[in-house]
Amino acid sequence: MDLEKSSPPQRQEPERREPGGCLAVAIRIPVRIVVLVLVVPVRMLWDALVVVGRFLNDTVLRPLGRALLWIGRAVFVWPFVGLWRYVVVPLGTALGWLGQVLVVVPLVWLYRYALTPLGRALAWLYARVLTPVGHACLWVLRYLLVVPAVWVYAWILTPLGHAIAWCAKGLVWALTMIVTGVGTALYWIARILLVLPALALWRWVLAPVGREIGAALGHAWRIAGHISLAVGRFLATLFRWIFVEPVRWAYRTVLTPVGHVIRDTLLRPAAEAARAVGRAGRQALATARESVRQTRADIRRMLFGEPREREAVARREPVVPVRREPAVPACVEPVVPADREPRGPCRP
Template sequence: MDLEKQAPREVPPRRQDPEGCLAVVIRVPVRIVVLVLVVPVRMVWDALVVGGRFLHRTVLRPLGRPLGRALAWVGRALFVWPWVGLWRYVVVPLGVALAWVGNVLVVVPSVWCYRHLLTPLGHALAWLARGVGAGFAWVYARVLTPAGHALLWVLRSVGFLLAGLGIGLYRGLAWLARYLVVVPAVWTYEWVLAPVGRAIAWLVGVVAGGIGLGLYWITRVLVVLPALALWRWVLVPVGRVLAVVAREVGDALGHAWRVAGHISLAVGRFLGTLFRWIFVEPVRWVYRTVLTPVGHVVRDTVLRPAAEVARAVGRTARQALATARESARQARADFRRMLFGEPRQPEAVARREPVPEKARTLDGRTRREVSPPTRG
């Protein structure tokens, strides 16, 4: 097992494409112009971000939950509760009423009609259909089947006769068609039409080839070569120049945005430091050196004695209220005793519970009867 540390691999240097003089000439002016245009935008953006964060911490986050609850309550009051009330107090009773009316006016009469009219009529029609079917079956078995067999035998005999005549006629017509139509047509095709067609095809091919070659050279000279020259000597150089300009503008935007971020951070820190030294530090000094001692003095000389006095007054008031409640309770009890007399005391009832027996030892005597062993 190899425990030796492996030497770190050297990262090959990043290959940089050679830059032309056009890129170097375009880069510096473009970066200067873009930096001048981007710095105000970046500072405004950073200011908006800081203001948004402050607004979110101080306003939106504290008010978000109550505002959300209020909006939810308003949404329920405007959209949910009306539909719930409409469904519960209008649609459901109306549906129940319509179901009852439909049951009374449609279902019950339909069931009665099916049960007392259609079912007996259907049974009668089924019995009649079974009788008619039995009659047709007897006619088919006793009359139509023998007649069909006889007709089939006659047709088969006639068919055999006509088939023999048709085969002879077909062979004669086939022989006549072969020697009167097919053989002359094949000879005409092989020795007349095929050579003429090949000559016409060769002539058309030569003419079409010449026309196509002429059209090819005309198109090449009038369209392809000018388009190729335009692409090679105009569009490609212009495209390369535009690509260099676009790349430099993009790099300049990225570089200017980063530089503007550093500048905005420095300006923000300067303004924060200035605000702290102009406003925060004096307020902190006043709070520490003036307001805090004054507050301690007010707390020790005014608030604490006032709190002690308030607590003493509260205790005295609570004791007075407790004494008044006890006096009122005693007065009510005396008045009730004067009107109705002393309340009856509950009589003592003998409790009928089993008396537990004394514990016994192995020899049948109680523990108290067992004498302690004597020594010596």
């Protein structure tokens, strides 16, 4: 069980002592007692839910998820893959070819032999006719409209605009100073009447109470964890002594000897008899096959006669070169001295 797994020892950092007064000391112990009483059932329920959730995840949810995943693939993914591979892709290829033949080629022909000459003609018209006309109109507009308008802007509108901007800047500065003074006054009033009392309440009342409640919750949660671990170990031990040990004892002392007796008295003789029957059946089957083979051979011999023997074919063997020995003379006549006669001719 996960409750029996003890967490590895962790290095505890020294707790920082927050500044607190008599109020923090007075509410610390009652708050911790109340929080412990409230947290222990929650922690035990949480640990039980964790164990049940892991058991359900390992035995039910994970196999169910794998089955649903396989069903989803078989129902949704594989049909769409087959539709894409064997229907959409060939259809898209065919449509692309048709578009190439029916749309792209005619458009290329139209661009090359119709639009290109027309565009060149329009470009020649623009360069030879429209450009000089445009230059003339531009010159007329420049000296009749632009130059007078620039003179009016530089010598009349610009000084007038500078004067208006200076007046507006002074008005904005005056309004800014008024708004800044009013805002500063409101800021100090709000700070003195609201912020400083709220800050004092938070620093000297709410923060100590909150720290003590948080520390109490932490201590209560850890103590509840130890209590839950002890209860889990007690329940595991009780389950082992009530159910597991009797079942193990019954398996070892009752079921195992009975199984051995059944194996030695029934199963092994039955297995030996079955193997003997199998061997006898295989031998009978082999004998029947041999009888059938001989019968077929006799019938073939009666109908067609003895089979002709195959003529022996001279096989070409690899020629091994024979090592020639040096010739030895059949007879070597001994050397006879000059004063003695040879005894006789040399016989082979």
